[in-house]
Amino acid sequence: MSNESDVDRLARRARNGDRHAFEVLVRRLVRPALAAAWELVPTREDAEDVVQDTFARVWRQLQRYDTTRPFAPWFFTILRNVARNATRRDRRWDMVPLTDETMVDDEEQGAVDVLEMERIQVAVEQLSPMQRACFRLTELEGFSSSEAGDMLGVSDATVRVHAHRAKKALRARLREQRETELP
């Protein structure tokens, strides 16, 4: 995932029937695939099943991959379809309407550092699905907004916006929690 063109090259070779290239591709994408799948299904075991089924489907359908386009968006579209079929929770990915809140403050970058992780985990679960996914993938799992965008099928700007909103919401919730805990 770190080198897009490398992934595309592997995908092209795999499309031509190169099994070794496909193996390398699987090993390269398995971690982001699980991260993305886990945002769509409730448990890690479910996510593992989605990952397995996705790679199986990708291998079957590689001939349909347009090699003039990047591989990752095509791959994660299949993954989301597999997850959607598995859960039949189509409404989960309904998008929150975007405003012009597209700029991320520099202060926000370091904001997460000061939050306590145990409380964050609880608060994260209360976020909207898209905010939760963007926050987890970029802030906790270390993927770039561009990579997370491929995983979620949205632009990197959208990821940044949702991650920004997530941090804002988390900060507000954690502040509330602290205030209620005070004697």
Place this chain on the structure above:
Amino acid sequence: MSRETHTRLPDDPAYWDRLAERSLRAAFHEEHTPWWSVLSDWSFAFAASAVLVLVGATLLPSQRSAPAAGDPVAEGLLTNSAPPAESVLLRLLAMQEAAR
């Protein structure tokens, strides 16, 4: 905040190897799936039903047209010639005898 501390994803490289292997097995195994295994249970049920209907449709008319014992028409037929199946068998036996 370090990713290693807070990530939900497992840190164990062996875990990722196993998941990759599992995915590859699924991909390459499905490629060699025999055609009959892709048929669903419903397809089998449908096929079995179709076979039963065909067998039934074949047997019922022959039972209806089978001559009853004591039937004068049937007796006439039976005296004139052996039943077709028997005739064929007898002919085959005769051909075998002749070949020896």
